[in-house]
Amino acid sequence: MNPxxxxxxxxxxxxxxxxxxxxALPTSPATFHPKPIGSSSAATGAASSPTPPALRQVSxxxxxxxxxxxxxxxxxxxxxxxxxxxxxxxxxxxxxxxPTALKQNKARLLIDKKTFEIPLDRLSPADQxxxxxxxxxxxxxx
Numbered sequence: 637m638n639p640x641x642x643x644x645x646x647x648x649x650x651x652x653x654x655x656x657x658x659x660a661l662p663t664s665p666a667t668f669h670p671k672p673i674g675s676s677s678a679a680t681g682a683a684s685s686p687t688p689p690a691l692r693q694v695s696x697x698x699x700x701x702x703x704x705x706x707x708x709x710x711x712x713x714x715x716x717x718x719x720x721x722x723x724x725x726x727x728x729x730x731x732x733x734x735p736t737a738l739k740q741n742k743a744r745l746l747i748d749k750k751t752f753e754i755p756l757d758r759l760s761p762a763d764q765x766x767x768x769x770x771x772x773x774x775x776x777x778x
Contacts, residue, residue, distance in 0.1 A: 696746065697721060697735045699770060705745060706760040715747035717767065737771040 700717035707713070719735035737743065742753045756764050 696751070698746070699735060699737055699774075700766075705754075705763050707758055708760060713745065713747055715745040715752075717770070718744050718746045718751065720744055734774040734777055737767055737774060743767050 697719040698716050699719055702714065702716055705713040705715060717737060719737060720739040721735060738756065741756050743756055743759070745752050745754055756767065759767070
């Protein structure tokens, strides 16, 4: 008669030497010496002043109401046209001047709370004209 499996498993565990079940833990030193990360001061011994982080200020200015945008292949997107207003630096300057509807021949759309950069030539001719006319009106304002 064969013993039940749980009994056989327990019997095998007790039959194995205890050293095969033990975990090896590394020893740790009595004292730790922290080293700076990402600087060369550890090698030279000279203290360096930390550089201030560069801040990126992104402002989303809505330039059009929620509308349907049609791509060249006939797909429809429901979103808003938003401006390209980014500033990078230790203390980004406040926004001045008119907003930018086109940047490097791309438009930025806000669709479902996410931003997408769409090349202008991927939109329908009517949508391209809408964006170009809007940009011309923005540039004309003093």
